[in-house]
Every structure is written in C-alpha cells, then in structure tokens.
Amino acid sequence: MLRSSVIRNRLLAAAAACFLLSSAATPAHAVSKEIVELQTQVQQLLDQVQRLQSTMDSRFGVMQHLAEQTADAANQVTATVSAIQQKLNAQNDAVNGKVDTVSGQVQSLNDSVDELKTRIAKLDKTIQDLQAQLQTMQTQQQQAAQTGAQPGGDMNPAQAPGQMPAAGPGTAGVPQPGVPAQNAPMVQQAPPLQETLQAGIRDFSAGKYDVATSEFQDVVHYYPLDDAAGTAQFYLGEIAYQKQDYASAINFYNAVLEGFSGNAKAPAAQLKKGLALLAENKREAGVRELRLLIQRHPQTPEAARARSKLNGMGVRIAAGRE
Secondary structure, X not given: OHHHHHHHHHHHHHHHHHHHHHHHHOOOOOOOHHHHHHHHXXXXXXXXXXXXXXXXXXXXXXXXHHHHHHHHHHHHHHHHHHHHHHHHHHHHHHHHHHHHXXXXXXXXXXXXXXXXHHHHHHHHHHHXXXXXXXXXXXXXXXXXXXXXXXXXXXXXXXXXXXXXXXXXXXXXXXXXXXXXXXXXXXXXXXXXXXXXXXXXXXHHHOOOHXXXXXXXXXXXXXXXXXXXXXXXXXXXXXXXXHOOOHHXXXXXXXXXXXXXXXXXXXXXXXXXXXXXXXXXXXXHHHHHHHHHHHHHOOOOHHXXXXXXXXXXXXXXXXXXXX
16 A cells, blocks of 8 residues: 555656646647646556556455454364363363372271271181180189089088088089089179270269279270270270370270271371371371371361371372362
C-alpha cells in the first residue's frame, strides 16, 4: 500500500511536469493536440494506478484476514493441545493413584493374612498348653487317688487296724476318706474381667503405673484370648512408653497388632509404635509404620496425627493412600 502511494505520487509529479513544460512552450490559448493526448495518457495512467492500488488494498485485506484466521486456528490448536495434555496428566495421576491404592490394599491384605497366621499359631499354642495342663492335672489327680487308696499307706504303725491314724507330720497333707483336705493347695480364682480392666485404666489415668501394670497383667494372664487382653496389652505399652522404655512398648504394641488387629486400640497402637521407633532413631521403620497406619485406618484421628507427623518431618505421603 505504501509502495502504490509512492508510485502514484511520482506519476502525478511527472504528469504535472509535462503539463508545465507544454504550457511554457506554447501559448495558453493554443493547446496543441500533443498536449491533449499527453493529458489523456496521464489520466489513464492515474486511473490504472488507482485500480492497482484498489486491487492491492483488497488483496492485502484478504491476506490480513487469512493471517488472522491462521492465528486463531493456531491458538485453537494450542488450546486443544493444552487441554489434551491436562487430561493426559489427570489420567496419569488417576492411574498412579489407583495403582498406589491397589498396592496399599494388597499390602494390607498380606499384613492381615500374616496377622491371621500369627493368631492361628498363638491359638494353636494356647490349645496345646491347655491340653498339657489338663493332662498334668489328670495325672496329679490319678496319683493322689492311688496314694489315698493304698492299704495302710497312711496309717500309723502304732494304731490298731480299723482306727483312724492320729494327725501327724506324715499325714498332714494326705486326704483321708470322709475328712476334708485342709492343707490341699488352693486354686487361685480368676478376678472379674471388666472390673479389673476398668480398675487398671483408672489407675493408669491417675498415674499409678505399678498398680495398673499388675491389673493389666492379670487381665492378660487370666483372659489371654479375650479382646480385653488386647486393650490391656495396649495400656502396658503406654506405661512402658511413659517410662521411655521404647523397646518394651514396641513389644506390647506388636502384641496388640498381631494378636488383636480388630481391637479398638489397634490404630493407636500402630501410631504409638511408629512414634516409639522414631524415638529410638529408627526413622525408616517409624515412617513405614505411620504410612501403614494411614493405609489401614485412613479416617481415624490416629491417621490424622500420622499425616501431621510425616508432614512435619518433610516426608511425602503417597497419593491415594490417605
């Protein structure tokens, strides 16, 4: 467009120069035929220049419109590519999250199977111990019956046949027919379960750790297969944790997690186990235990504490496991 304006200006200047020269060479009243023809040619040239300029303007407008369309199409392609890239990233994140979730579920399943195997083994051992105790009691009863049934086995030689032997050192511990065995060993009676457990919790809350330890140990001793034994194990771990005996605390927490995984104190036991491992400077094991807690019990307050602890340590929590 600028070039056409320059050309037009030059042609106008040339035409004006020719006109002036022609006017100077002849009188104003005698316009020659050549001047008229020259003027006609100049006018034609000017018309051509105008048409050329109009054509160039229209073509330039078309080119500008095409350039704008091309730019719009490029912007649309860029936006489409960006949207596709975002979708791909979102899909990759979702797939990674699902993979992590499945991995966590598989790991939890494996842990549950291991815990079940441990509990079955402990139950089998308990049954074997009970059978051994039963056999021992039966043997003792048979021996006592045989000892009491021996003829003259408990009679004093100075006594006449048919008379009861006098009480003495040799007959004090032997049951006699029709005579209660006053010196027979007494079987210790098991304390009530819930009362003992609640008393232990009260003493623990009051800071009476020694008394609470005895009560919790009674629950574990007399009711080893009851779920209350898992609760007692947890509080024994808490007492050890308060005394900074982290190794013993970890053993008690493991007893809860391995033998009583369905106990209400299992999430707290896993949390405190992880904290005890960190207190022993076992960072990797402690972090693994806290992550496992988040996988197993993601909606519990203990899982929230585990996330806060890991975030404070600068440890990344995998997506999909929270």
